[in-house]
Amino acid sequence: MKIELNHITRIEGHAHLVVDRKQGEIKDCRLEIVESPRFFEAMLKGRHFSDVAPIVARVCGVCSISHTLASLMATEQALGVEPDAKARLLRRLLSFGEIMQSHLLQLYFMAVPDYLGISSIFQLLDSRRELVARALRLKRTANRICEVIGGRPIHPVTTTIGGFSVMPYVSDLKHLRQELVAALPDLEATVELFAGFDFPEFERETEYICLSDPGHYPLHANRFCSSSGLNAAVTDYKKEVEEYLTGYSTAKFARTARGSYMVGPLARFKNNFPRLSPMARKVASALTIDADTINPYHSLKARLVEVVNYVEESIHTIDELLLHGLNGTKPRAVPTGGGQGTAAVEAPRGLLFHSYTYDRNGLLDTADCVIPTAQNLANIETDLKAILPELLDRSDQELTRRLEMLIRSYDPCLSCSTHLLKIDLV
Amino acid sequence: MSAIHISRIIGIGNLLMGDDGLGVVAIEELRRRKIPPTIELIDGGCGGVTLLQILAECDRAIIIDAADFGKKPGAILRYPAEKIINSQQSTTQASLHQTGLAEVLILAKKLGQLPDLTLFLVQPQIIERSLELSKPVQEALPHLLDMLIAELAAWPKTD
Numbered sequence: 001m002k003i004e005l006n007h008i009t010r011i012e013g014h015a016h017l018v019v020d021r022k023q024g025e026i027k028d029c030r031l032e033i034v035e036s037p038r039f040f041e042a043m044l045k046g047r048h049f050s051d052v053a054p055i056v057a058r059v060c061g062v063c064s065i066s067h068t069l070a071s072l073m074a075t076e077q078a079l080g081v082e083p084d085a086k087a088r089l090l091r092r093l094l095s096f097g098e099i100m101q102s103h104l105l106q107l108y109f110m111a112v113p114d115y116l117g118i119s120s121i122f123q124l125l126d127s128r129r130e131l132v133a134r135a136l137r138l139k140r141t142a143n144r145i146c147e148v149i150g151g152r153p154i155h156p157v158t159t160t161i162g163g164f165s166v167m168p169y170v171s172d173l174k175h176l177r178q179e180l181v182a183a184l185p186d187l188e189a190t191v192e193l194f195a196g197f198d199f200p201e202f203e204r205e206t207e208y209i210c211l212s213d214p215g216h217y218p219l220h221a222n223r224f225c226s227s228s229g230l231n232a233a234v235t236d237y238k239k240e241v242e243e244y245l246t247g248y249s250t251a252k253f254a255r256t257a258r259g260s261y262m263v264g265p266l267a268r269f270k271n272n273f274p275r276l277s278p279m280a281r282k283v284a285s286a287l288t289i290d291a292d293t294i295n296p297y298h299s300l301k302a303r304l305v306e307v308v309n310y311v312e313e314s315i316h317t318i319d320e321l322l323l324h325g326l327n328g329t330k331p332r333a334v335p336t337g338g339g340q341g342t343a344a345v346e347a348p349r350g351l352l353f354h355s356y357t358y359d360r361n362g363l364l365d366t367a368d369c370v371i372p373t374a375q376n377l378a379n380i381e382t383d384l385k386a387i388l389p390e391l392l393d394r395s396d397q398e399l400t401r402r403l404e405m406l407i408r409s410y411d412p413c414l415s416c417s418t419h420l421l422k423i424d425l426v
Numbered sequence: 427m428s429a430i431h432i433s434r435i436i437g438i439g440n441l442l443m444g445d446d447g448l449g450v451v452a453i454e455e456l457r458r459r460k461i462p463p464t465i466e467l468i469d470g471g472c473g474g475v476t477l478l479q480i481l482a483e484c485d486r487a488i489i490i491d492a493a494d495f496g497k498k499p500g501a502i503l504r505y506p507a508e509k510i511i512n513s514q515q516s517t518t519q520a521s522l523h524q525t526g527l528a529e530v531l532i533l534a535k536k537l538g539q540l541p542d543l544t545l546f547l548v549q550p551q552i553i554e555r556s557l558e559l560s561k562p563v564q565e566a567l568p569h570l571l572d573m574l575i576a577e578l579a580a581w582p583k584t585d
């Protein structure tokens with residue numbers, strides 16, 4: 001018999017999976033991605049470098065900050081512009097805000113229903129209102145970071161080539177710091193909630209890839225590394241990562257010479273455990289997860305550990321900004337002309353590459369973008385194939401649930417394009 | 427009756443998907459018109475659940491968005507939020523997949539965070555990868571702006 005999972009819910013986009021139970025195999029695994037490189041290039045070709053990041057910011061509603069920052073950094077590299085230390089700190093803070101926004105949404109809205117055995121967080125509005133209120137309070141705090149630094153909760157407007165066009169107010173930063181400290185009890189309650197969940201047991205080792213920043217838990221860096229010994233410059237990403245098409249999917253997959261790989265919270269966590277904040281490491285221990293885990297369902301735990309880590313890092317970053325003051329930070333003068341630039345950031349779902357060439361008039365000639373979900377697709381599929389034999393004795397319902405949970409653990413972002421409202425007028 | 431403090435006009439949608447971006451374009455156009463400074467104009471982009479916060483923080487709002495209500499492209503529909511909540515509640519309760527406008531409105535209502543809200547919806551022609559609005563939607567835009575300004579004129583003055 002065949003089981004079809006159409007429109008797998010609680011992921012950002014559409015996915016379609018066909019399982020042939022009798023043969024014990026995955027027949028079709030289709031995950032639709034909108035941000036295809038071809039569309040990306042067509043959208044940007046011929047644009048002036050100053051227009052590129054604002055357009056790119058609209059590619060995605062969930063990770064608009066990551067796209068914006070990767071885009072700005074690639075353009076800066078092409079033009080030979082280097083932002084100063086304060087701008088780099090503000091960009092870090094902005095990334096923390098976005099990753100927290102995205103992680104909290106995934107944890108509470110997408111994952112909590114799985115582990116509480118309900119279909120939607122809506123069902124908790126009456127029975128566990130405090131849980132929903134807490135989720136939204138935490139999300140609001142993350143939104144506030146993006147608002148104070150980026151000028152608004154999504155699609156930032158203050159970021160520019162060379163730095164920031166508008167600096168945050170000191171009073172807003174101080175207030176933001178208070179809000180972050182005040183979020184700690186809600187985080188504790190979240191850890192308690194997730195520590196009580198029963199995570200499926202499944203182990204499969206893969207290659208874990210993330211940026212490499214010796215001083216920090218990785219966020220913005222020039223090199224990337226893996227658990228299998230990869231250590232390369234971001235500018236060489238095309239030598240290390242090959243994108244390819246399969247016959248049955250419209251999306252591009254990615255692999256290294258060694259095969260499929262994972263990017264995202266679990267990869268970052270595993271490769272950088274000692275660089276986590278002390279509080280985040282404590283949370284990891286409470287969630288019974290360490291750097292040796294090879295269970296993809298544990299991506300959820302890694303996500304929560306990261307939220308705690310980023311709250312702590314945000315507080316320290318604000319302290320550093322307040323200590324040194326925000327005066328005198330102006331975007332560097334941007335030269336005219338063109339060049340070639342490649343940059344990568346750790347987006348909520350993992351490694352994100354942007355690479356551009358500009359002609360001598362500063363107009364975009366080529367653009368390439370490799371998104372985290374595209375890099376995870378082959379790994380999701382390999383996981384599904386590996387777990388299926390373990391689930392064949394389960395009921396259809398349970399088998400479906402486990403496979404969906406596995407896909408959701410990667411938090412795939414497949415389409416951030418449109419959410420068109422439909423109304424039947426009667 | 428308590429005084430109304432914060433009023434917002436929020437345009438939502440994706441600028442890269444043709445007519446889906448009309449809400450955001452309308453906000454940019456409104457910035458060029460004479461809108462009372464007490465009314466905040468917000469480019470809501472495709473922020474999903476983030477819209478909940480934007481709504482929760484105000485007392486009165488208008489949302490501008492593209493919607494399929496089965497009319498000619500460019501048709502404009504003024505629609506009270508309550509009507510969407512009542513009509514879509516049963517169908518969306520099951521899942522929160524792709525947090526769309528209806529889901530956010532239902533969530534806001536259930537949490538008691540829904541402001542006095544009216545929607546201005548425009549029937550799109552093209553929802554595909556494009557940075558341009560279609561001709562019928564472009565032509566509808568001035569009418570939409572006039573309707574919005576007339577709506578604002580009917581709002582009671584803020585303190």
